[in-house]
Amino acid sequence: MNTRNKRAVQHRPETLAKREEILKVAALMFGEKGTSNTTLQDIAGQVGMTHAGVLHYFGSKKGLLLEVLKYRDNQDVADLEGKRMPGGLDAFRHLIKTAEENMKRPGIVQTYLILSSESVTEGNLGKDYFFSRYSCLRAELSEALGKVLVGEQGSLSDSDRTAIEDAVAGILAAMDGLQLQWLLDPEHVNLARASRFIIETAVSAVIDPHENCLDRNR
Structure with missing residues (x-):
């Protein structure tokens, strides 16, 4: 053939x-x-x-x-309009829902963490997948948060764009780190609750900045 x-x-x-x-x-x-x-x-x-x-x-x-991870990604948005992550604040609500769902599938979370950590090595089979996944997620979430901020104040400043980029990267990193802690010690780490806290805190810090408590008493 x-x-x-x-x-x-x-x-x-x-x-x-x-x-x-x-x-x-x-x-x-x-x-x-x-x-x-x-x-x-x-x-x-x-x-x-x-x-x-x-x-x-x-x-x-x-x-x-790797194909199972791609399948999971597709299934997570299968019931959403356009079969893609929603826009605006709903994008971040979707992340919280995903964390809740992940508590029901620890084996898939374990697979994700193992393969993502291995992907940083040169020539690894999963490198392209994870590079693309993180790039796409950052772009989609940055666009979603940017539109919310434009709706609030009409435009974006350079500092707004920087804050959005940092918040989005921080959210994704925190979610991955929480997954690791949860797998190691599920009795003391609630994946869904901690993910919600991080996401809400980061998004709120961009949309409604407040005093940085770490600047006190310097």
């Missing part, structure tokens, strides 16, 4: 449907049992395939894990 015909087969409806089925099952199993306790053979058995059959679609377990 030549390359052209092979690509045609890969995009047949039944092939895409099977791929979707594998991703759905893998997301559920990784979410419940974690990556180390779930094998490709386990997943293959659930979808009526062989280990080699799953590899045919995704190449490796790491390849499947």
Whole structure:
């Protein structure tokens, strides 16, 4: 079979449907049992395939894990208008909802943290995915917060833009860090509640700046 015909087969409806089925099952199993306790053979058995059959679609377990993360991203916005993150303050409410949902799928959170930390190494399979994901999230959230601020005051100053960029980067970093703390010590770290606090604090600091308490008594 030549390359052209092979690509045609890969995009047949039944092939895409099977791929979707594998991703759905893998997301559920990784979410419940974690990556180390779930094998490709386990997943293959659930979808009526062989280990080699799953590899045919995704190449490796790491390849499947990355596709599961992309699948999760798509599912998180599947019910939203335009199948994308909402604008304005709803974008940040969506982040809070995502943190709440993540408490139900610790295995997926673990997968995300492991692969994202590995992505900083040169030539890593997930580097492009995570670079693109963070870039897109920063852009979407910055646009959302910028529109709120324009609605409040009519325009954006350079300092406003800097504050927005810093707030958005800080929110994403804090959410990732909270996920790690939550996995390590779920008894003392409430992922949803702490994420809400960070998001509300950062957004409020941009929209309605107040006194910096750390400047007191200097």
